[in-house]
Amino acid sequence: MKTTIWNDLSAHEREEILRRPQKRQDENVAAIVREIFEAVSEEGAAAVDKFARDFDGAPVSSLTITVDEARRCRRDLSVGNVEALEFAAANIRKYHEAIKPRDLTVEIAPGVTCRRVYQPIDTVGIYVPGGTAMLVSSLLMTAIPAVVAGVPNIVAVTPPPENSANRDLMVFAAQLCGLDKLYFVGGAQAVAAMTFGAGDIPKVDKIFGPGNAYVAAAKSYAASLPGGPAMDLPAGPSELMVIADDDDCDARLIALDLLSQAEHDADAQVMLVATNVSLIERVADAIKDEIQSLPRRSIAEASLANARCILVSDFDYAIAIANAYAPEHLSIISENAGEFAKRITSSGAIFAGASSAESFGDYVCGPSHVLPTDGAGRAWNGVSTDAFMRAISIQEISAAGASQFAAPAAAIARLEGLEAHARAAVARARETVGAA
Numbered sequence: 001m002k003t004t005i006w007n008d009l010s011a012h013e014r015e016e017i018l019r020r021p022q023k024r025q026d027e028n029v030a031a032i033v034r035e036i037f038e039a040v041s042e043e044g045a046a047a048v049d050k051f052a053r054d055f056d057g058a059p060v061s062s063l064t065i066t067v068d069e070a071r072r073c074r075r076d077l078s079v080g081n082v083e084a085l086e087f088a089a090a091n092i093r094k095y096h097e098a099i100k101p102r103d104l105t106v107e108i109a110p111g112v113t114c115r116r117v118y119q120p121i122d123t124v125g126i127y128v129p130g131g132t133a134m135l136v137s138s139l140l141m142t143a144i145p146a147v148v149a150g151v152p153n154i155v156a157v158t159p160p161p162e163n164s165a166n167r168d169l170m171v172f173a174a175q176l177c178g179l180d181k182l183y184f185v186g187g188a189q190a191v192a193a194m195t196f197g198a199g200d201i202p203k204v205d206k207i208f209g210p211g212n213a214y215v216a217a218a219k220s221y222a223a224s225l226p227g228g229p230a231m232d233l234p235a236g237p238s239e240l241m242v243i244a245d246d247d248d249c250d251a252r253l254i255a256l257d258l259l260s261q262a263e264h265d266a267d268a269q270v271m272l273v274a275t276n277v278s279l280i281e282r283v284a285d286a287i288k289d290e291i292q293s294l295p296r297r298s299i300a301e302a303s304l305a306n307a308r309c310i311l312v313s314d315f316d317y318a319i320a321i322a323n324a325y326a327p328e329h330l331s332i333i334s335e336n337a338g339e340f341a342k343r344i345t346s347s348g349a350i351f352a353g354a355s356s357a358e359s360f361g362d363y364v365c366g367p368s369h370v371l372p373t374d375g376a377g378r379a380w381n382g383v384s385t386d387a388f389m390r391a392i393s394i395q396e397i398s399a400a401g402a403s404q405f406a407a408p409a410a411a412i413a414r415l416e417g418l419e420a421h422a423r424a425a426v427a428r429a430r431e432t433v434g435a436a
Contacts, residue, residue, distance in 0.1 A: 001284050003277065003309040006317055018325050020236075020269060020374060021306045033188045033217045037225075040192035045199030051189035058160040060185040060193075062200055063171065070175035073168040082172070088364045089140055089176045095366030096148040100385045111401030115394040123153040123202060124388060125194035125229065127209035127219075130159040130186060134166045135210075136173040141368040142208045142232075142383060143177035149388035154179055155194055155204055159186025191218035195229055208232040208383060210370060232383050236373035237267035240358060241325060243318040243340075244333035245275045249354055254279075255286035257331055257358050258307070259300055266302035271325070273310045273318045280309045319343050326377035329358050346378045402428035 004017055039047040045060070052060045063069075074082055103117045124146055128139045139156065146154050156179055161167035174182050183201055185193065190201075191211075197203035207219050207229050216235035223231040240261035242254050258270045274280050287304070291297055312318050319340060322330055326346035334340055337352040344350055348371030351358050362369050372380035397405065406429035413421035 001272070001280075001287070001304065001307045001309050003280050003311055006310050006312045006321070017308060017310065018321070021267075029213050029217050030221075033214060033221050036188045037192045037195070037218070037221060040189065040198055041196050044196070045193075045201075048185065048189050048193045048198045048201070051187065052160075052185050055187050055189065056160050056185065058184070060183065060199065060201075061160065062181060062183045065171055065175050065180050065182065069171060073172040073175070076165070076168045077172060081169075084364075085136065085140070085173060085176060088137070089144060089173075091364055091366040092140055092144045092368070093148060096145045096368075096385045100148055101389060101391070109401060109404060111398035112405065113396045115396075117392050117394060118386075118389045119392060120150040120152065120389050121205050122151075123155065123204045124151050125191075125204035125207040125209075126154060126156045127186075127190060127207065127211050127215055128156060128158040128170070129209075129211055129215075130161060130166070130170065134158070134161060134170045136169055137363050137369065138210055139170070139173050140177060141370055143174070143179055145368060145383065145385045146208075146388045147178040149385045151388050153202065153204075155183065155202060156181070157183045157185055157190040157194065157201070159190075160184040186215075187212075188214045188218035191215060191222055195222040195225065204229050206230040206232070206388075208370065208387070210235065232370060232387060233372050233380055234374060234376045236328075236376070237269060238264040239269040239271075239328035239373055240331065241271045241273065241322055241327035241329070242331040242333060243273040243315070243322055244279060245315045245318065246334055246354070247276045247279060249279065249333050251279060251282035252286045252290070253354060253357075254283045254331075254333060255290055258283070258304075259287060259290055259294065260359055260362075261329065262300040262303035262307070263294060263296040264299075264303075266299055268303040269306065269327075270303060271308045271310070271327070273312060273321050275312055275315060275318070277311055280311060284309070315340065322347065326372075326375045328371045328373040328377065329361070331356070331358055346375075348372045348377045348382050397428075399428075 036051055049060050052058065101118045105113060105115045107113050126142045129135045143154060143156060156174060158170060161170060191207060193201040194204045194207055207222060219231045222228045238261050240258060242257060244254060261268050261270050272280060272283060291300055294300055310321065322344055323346050328348040330344060330347040331351045332340050333354050341350050341352040349361055349367060351361060368383040370383040406425045409425040410422035
C-alpha cells in the first residue's frame with residue numbers, strides 16, 4: 001500500500017488520488033442485459049425460464065413459506081445462527097420503526113391547510129444475491145424496512161440455492177422479515193421479470209438490493225425504460241475509508257476493517273487517511289499478517305492493489321478528504337470521533353470510534369447496509385423506511401382562504417403568461433364573493 005503525502009500534492013494530483021479506478025466490467029454486459037430484457041418483454045415467463053436454465057442451471061421456482069416450513073428450517077439451523085439472525089432482525093426493525101416518516105399538517109394561513117401524508121409503494125422487488133453464499137443480511141436489510149413501511153406486495157428473488165442448507169437459511173430469514181413467498185431466480189433475468197411481470201412474478205414499482213455487474217446494469221436499464229420501475233441506488237463496488245488521528249490506536253483493528261471491505265470484491269475500494277506515518281506502517285504490517293489466512297485472500301489482494309494511504313498533517317485535512325471522496329463507509333478512529341462525525345457532510349454511513357466496527361453496520365446495528373457508492377453519497381442516502389414510501393401533499397383551501405390567495409396567484413400566473421391559471425384562481429375569489 002503506497003503512502004502519499006497530501007501536503008506535497010498539487011490540486012490536480014489531489015483530484016487524481018481521490019479518483020476511483022475505472023471499474024473492470026465486461027464491455028458486453030450492457031448488450032447482454034438489453035438482449036435479456038427484449039426477450040422477456042416479448043416472450044415473458046418462457047424467456048425468464050430459458051435464461052434461468054442457462055445462467056442459474058435451474059428453472060424458475062417459487063416457495064410459499066408456511067408456518068410449518070419456517071419451523072422446520074429453524075430447527076435445521078444451529079441455535080447460534082438462529083439467535084444471531086433474530087438479534088439482527090430485531091435491531092433492524094427497531095431502527096426502521098423509529099425513523100418511519102410521520103404525516104404532518106401545516107396551517108399556512110386561516111383557511112389554508114397543507115398536509116404531507118405518506119403512503120407505502122404498492123409493489124416492490126427485492127433482489128438478494130445468492131448461489132454459493134446466501135446473503136441473508138441483504139434480505140433482512142431490505143425486506144424489513146419494506147414491511148415496516150407497510151408495502152403490501154413484496155417480491156423477493158434470489159438465485160437458486162446450491163444446497164438445502166442454503167435454502168433453509170434463506171427461507172428462515174424471509175420468515176423473520178415477514179415475507180410469505182420467495183422466487184428462486186437470479187441475474188438480469190430476475191430483474192427483467194420484475195420489470196415486465198412474467199408468469200407468477202408480478203411487475204413491481206421499484207427494485208431494491210445489491211447484485212453483480214449484470215444485476216446492477218439491469219436495474220439501471222429497467223429504471224431508464226418509460227414506465228419502468230424505479231431503483232433504490234446507483235450501484236458500485238463496496239468502499240471503506242478509515243481516517244485516524246490516534247497514534248496509539250490498534251493497527252490490527254484498522255487492518256481488519258480494511259480487509260473486510262477488500263474481501264468483498266476485486267473492485268472494492270479501501271483507503272486509509274492518517275496523521276501519523278508510523279500508524280500507516282503498522283496497519284500495512286497488520287494487513288500482511290491477517291491476509292495470509294483469509295479464505296478470500298486472492299480477492300482481497302486484488303482490491304488492495306488499488307488501495308491508497310494518505311498522510312495528512314492534521315485531522316482537518318482528513319475530514320476534507322472524506323467529504324470530497326464521499327465514501328460508502330467511513331470509519332473515524334479518534335478520541336473525538338463523535339465530534340468529528342458531525343463535520344462529515346458526504347458519506348453513506350459513519351462508524352465513530354475504534355469500537356464501532358463497520359461489520360456491525362453490515363449485520364446487526366439496525367440501519368440498512370444498502371448504501372450509496374462511487375461518490376453518490378453527495379446526493380443520495382442509504383435505503384431506509386422512507387425509500388419504500390411516497391410523500392403526497394394535500395392542500396385544502398376554504399372559500400375564505402381562496403379570497404386571500406387568488407390575487408397573488410393570478411399575478412404570478414400572468415407574469416408567466418398563463419392566463420387560464422390566473423382565471424382559475426380569480427374565479428374562486430368571485431365564487432366566494434357571490435356566496436357572501
